[in-house]
Amino acid sequence: MKPGDNNRRKRLGQSLIEFTFVGIPMIFVLISVFEISRGMWVYHTLAYSVKVGVRYAAVHGINCATTPDNSNNCLVNMGPANTAGTIAYVMRQAATGLDPATTTLTFIDVGGAQTSCTLADGSCSATTWPPYDATGATSLDAVGRLIRIDIRTPFKSAIAMLWPGSSPVSFASGTLGATSQDYIQF
């Protein structure tokens, strides 16, 4: 035996141990950076989309009705997301990279009534929102009333499997959400 062989073997084992010490945390850091970045990306997109949607609804409120007698007709419908000019359409345009079928919207008017649908084609109904009443009786659609939209999308992440107590192989799934509210401007 050459003296060097013993050393070489020892070193091989050493590098394996080194890899165990350095590599595993590095993979953990790598996946973490990757997944947190992806989560941030999704969250930013959600927040942007919902902000755009609420702003769009807020500037197309009561005064955009065709009645009472006036000539404005810019009143907007909640959906569907594949019809230009609706709130859901505007939100889908802003929600690049999200899965329309699993991204759910919740429209909440000042009375607290909630309507939920997804960004998929035809999911959100073609009804006026905020709810418009020609008699003004419900007072839900008036300048200064608060409107709110929630958006949620499932977020499956590899990082979740590294969480203590989680099942070691399955990618646990969470939900990311964002909310925006504004007063009806016009």
Next chain:
Amino acid sequence: MNRRRKRSGGQALVMVTLALFSMVGMMGLAVDLGWSYFVQKEAQSAADTAALGAAQEAVARLGTTSDVSGFRCTSAGTGAGQVDCQLTPIACASVASTSNLHNGCLYAAANDFDPSKNSRQIVLMQASDVTDANRPPGVNRISYWVRVRTIQTIPQLFSFLSGNTQGTVAANATAAIAGSITPGSFYGMNQKGDCLADSAGNPIDCGIDVKVSGGQGGMNCGAVLAKLCAPAGIILASSCDQAGSGCADAAGTTSGAAAVWAASLLQMTGGKVTGNWTPSTPTYTSDASSFKDPTAPNPQPPLQASGTMASCGVTGPITGALGPYQYYHYSGALVGGKPVPDGQPITISGSATFSPSGTCPGYDSMTQGLGGTKGSGSFPAYVFYGGVNQTGGTMTLGAGQYFMAGTTGTNVLQASVGSSIVGDASTGTMMIFTDGDYTGSLTTQRAALPNANLMPTLNQGTLYFKNANIDMTGLINSTVSSSALPPEMDAYTGIVWWQDRRNSTVEYNKNGSSACSSCNSDNGTVIDAPATVSELAENHVVKNSPGVLLDDGNANISLKGVYYQPRGAWLDLNPGTAGLSGQGKGNSATQLPLQVITGALITESGGGDTGVLLAGPTNPLLTYKAVLVQ
């Protein structure tokens, strides 16, 4: 040995390098995209505030000339009192410092969008009126709009590696001077301390907004019966809760079977309603802006005449085709060869039709060499000094303003058995109940009457209808295709009856008053409550003239639009069968598409089912203000 160490070290380097690429790519998405969204949010805020700022400045500049609602780019300019139109977008650096758009640029700069300091930023301004094809889509009821684009290029930190060295974010916002619908069916504007006056002029019913009594047999308010039916809601400004000085009772009271029904009830904090109210508990707010005169900040409707109006003196009842004149009554005796206006009402007994093609059936100032111009156009003014006394027949009113300009007696408009008044339905008619000095413009016009100085003082008066039929439609906004309303009257959309703000127990702000030292602008704000004795005298308010006593018997009163009385005035309904309700009376009374704005509503007890039976307004009051529309 050394070689091996190097080789294994090289492995880690390759691994880390490979990992770095994907990491940096992902961080590029998170950090650069996140930063872009953040900058986009800033850009949107800057665009929103800049657009609103420029539009708000336009409102301020137009406000003094009362044509906020009727602005067109033909009168555009960048001068101090002018509003700027830029049909193609221009950069802030090219905006004149005297332009209203400059205000927008300042707002953008205050929100971190200043192209003069940051070369990566661009702010573009575009502005025009309703006739421009680039106006915000769908929004037609506007007079002026400003669109702001904010653009910023962002150097990329992580995405740089994948070849994107620059990112661009942009935001758009459009603000406009737009007509905003005034909500509500019924406004009771009297506040704690505001009083009505009895027939002797003594204060009564202080702090009361609604006081209803009597039966309500035929007042079908949807599925219920109500003396006051308000499907678009009631707003009560009084904070009276049956106690304290300045309060005679709770702000809203009912007695007997009388009931009030509203879809919503908003009241000044501290106030109370008693009796049969639906809803029984108001929603409270102490926000004074919710209870101010909803027609503010508009001045009173301006007289629609260019130059001196021609006058027409009559001695007896008039009929036939009548033109836009200043009508006055005189007796046969002449002074200096000219008639002397005696302040008596103009009597109409047969069929009378008012339109610009009509003539003067009496002493015409134009043919008598006294000058003046007969009104013309789609919306002229008709003035009746001494008011109108209709004793029968049908008055057909063409589109225009009808000034019931004061009386030497009690009523400025009286219509009795068999009389009908029918207004124009496509452009609308506006009746203004006032004295002989409305906003000063009638003082000027009146001076052109022959022997004007010999006409007695004309005081504010009230209305009296008995068994008459009235069918009138308020002003239809000029953006409705069938309407020929001048755009500058758009701020008065819906108004069908307007009671002079000066005819009130409180003092509204106004121009050129000697009795009110703090009055400087006709903007719908209240200066003194109650008004001083000298202010009441200057306004020609007599005893209980601010009150409209609708003693209508079996009248059919069908008003569509907005019924306006100022704060400090009131609507008093005598027992009858109609009140303010649609065609059909008693059990067949229908809900009227009307907004009622008044100080207080009183219905007297007694027989009959009179009340105020409203439907949701179809032609509501519009307030033109700067708002974000896109």
